[in-house]
Amino acid sequence: MQREITNVPVVRTPIRLGQFLKLANLVQDGVEAKIRIQHGEVQVNGMKETRRGRQLAMNDVVEVNGLACRVSLQQE
Structure with missing residues (x-):
């Protein structure tokens, strides 16, 4: 079964992982973002990510607790 991925529009990229978690x-x-990242609960493009400052680009997929969000460009 394929997981549903929600597109989350951002004004510009790159965006830091901690910021994107809050935006999505x-x-x-930010405190919860830091804890979840440090405890290895966050995946970026299917890989565990432990750097809160990780720079995300267009179409990166971030997953936490089975919820997945894709970085997309905000329409003007």
Whole structure:
């Protein structure tokens, strides 16, 4: 079964992983983002990511707790 991926529009890339988690409502705040990333609960493009400052580009897919969001460009 294929997982549903939600597109999350951003104004520009790159965007840092911690910022994107908040923007996508995958976490409530920066503290939660930091903890989840440090504990290895976040995946980027299917790989565990432990760097909060990881730079995300267009079409990167971020996953937390079975929820997946794709970085997309905000339409003007």
